[in-house]
Amino acid sequence: MSAPLWTPTPDRIAASRMDGFRRYVEQRHQLELVDYPALHAWSIEQRSVFWQAIADYFEVRFTTPPTDVLLNGEAMPGAQWFPGATLNFAEHLLRRRDDHPALVAIAEDGHREQFSYAELSAHVAGLQRALREAGVVAGDRVAAFMPNTWQTVVGMLAATSLGAVWSSCSPDFGTQGVVDRFGQIEPKVLIACAGYQYAGKQIDLTDKLKDILAQLPSLERLVLVPYTHAEASSADFASVVPTSLWQDFYQPGGEPEFVAVPFGHPLYILYSSGTTGVPKCIVHGTGGTLLQHLKEHGLHTDLGPEDTLFYFTTCGWMMWNWLVSGLAVGATLVLYDGSPFEPQAQRLMDLIEAEGISVFGTSARYIAALEKAGCKPRETHQLSRLKTLLSTGSPLAPEGFEYVYREIKADLCLSSISGGTDIVSCFALGNPVLPVWPGELQCAGLGMAVEVWDEQGKRVYGEKGQLVCTRPFPSMPVGFWRDEHGSRFHKAYFARFPGVWAHGDYAEETPNGGLIIHGRSDAVLNPGGVRIGTAEIYRQVEKVDEVLESIAVGQHWQGDERIVLAVRLRDGVMLDAALEQRIRRVIRANATPRHVPARIFAVADIPRTVSGKIVEVAVRETIHGRPVKNTDALANPEALEYFRDRPELAS
Known part of the structure; x- marks a missing residue:
């Protein structure tokens, strides 16, 4: 049995909000909950009492108090949380009104803007008035086609302050991908940027935006943020829909008002990946999202008013919705729009140092890329404030855990987290009072x-x-739109x-009380009837230095299924027989002979969703000659062509 890579000190445990909550529950309910497993078991068995304790501990403001905590409590779906209660989501994210930094927005070119909580509130108040004058009322949809910057956060807060429903896509979505999403929910107002920058390239969105607008007949107003396209004009789009430039649409100032809505009132509409058809529109409720995020930020992430939170995400991924809820515990958010590798691989490490980031979130893919690039941030950067590193998007291999502690920082809580768009939160995640074991998510979430x-x-x-x-x-979706x-x-x-x-x-x-994620069920491999998670293969292939990333899928073959592996290699590296054999040897030695692929071939790129997740199902369909139903859901659909009619798979 391996040893933990990190164990919190007694002082750190005692100072954590998780342990503070445990003591709060013990005192309030005359219980003895000696450790996290005991607290977790109580949170499951006494769900009503637990979720009421979360609401009380974080001082949730109900405009109308609930008549109960949970009705029909064993039904799934069908349980009703906090019936009769009304509240407002944005109100809880704007409770702090002082001069403490709320948002720091940094563009790829280094442009930096900072807003205090008081300034953020003033912007929200101004935009709220303008949206109300534009006819936005509770239940209307306000959509955004925006990068991860401060205007997007202000837009969300202003919309939800009115009880409107927020939905967003990032500007790297294709036209059809945006229309497939927003076309279903019929937004009244669209906030969109006129251009953006990525990997050093300026991208003008004028033509794409015109195409999108022409296919959204429900729109009554476009609010255009010039962003990197300073010469953008409302006249460019006014013939399609009434258009206002962001800076002309509202004036900041005053205090926002907050429209109280029922606990289960729609707050966000998020979307399934859409790689197997038109995306499902997943509706998340106001109160459930708030309670779940307060719990995850405040307890599991140990985030508080003096912390600075960063997550590398776009507005097309649920981690953006998760990130912005850091405002509800009074933290400072650092928003970054651009490539994490521009101008070099350590760009995000530079941000940790420059902004004093204490909780840093990224993808397992980024951590693997840092390691492949030979980066050793502990030697090159001052990371004294960094206390927690979060990883999601795909399973983080044990070697990734070891790299973080060896080359980034030895004394931090590395939390691999897993949940998703479906619940806009986590099933399993980190915990400041528990040790970190290689390859494991520390625990199931409270409740x-x-x-x-x-x-x-x-x-x-x-x-x-x-x-x-x-x-x-409580954060189970309200349903599908x-x-x-x-x-x-x-x-x-x-x-x-x-x-x-x-x-x-x-x-x-695991025996440690944690979990290991082996991949998505729909991508599980089944050679000879033995079920294998794709992550089991990826974590071995990552050990081969010449391989940047890989994708494994099952190919129907002679009445069975065989594993085929595609690899993207470092520049200048060729896939020869010797490298193939080394890849197989590493997999066989560290997994089992069943995990060894029958065929290995090299590709120039691997297809991904716009949130960066590799798409095994789409690749599997392609190698079998079947159509992929919705390539507009992919960031790089052209990469599927590398998998079509491969001679290596014909024998």
């Missing part, structure tokens, strides 16, 4: 009845199976195990 089940619906330990949640939780009878929603999560949320992750519970 989340997470288990791993086999195909017969039996809980298993130390074996791979389906990640499920067996009891209701325009799914009046809930049939599509039920099929997506509850058809496999009736009354139990099946998340679609292939996972394993």
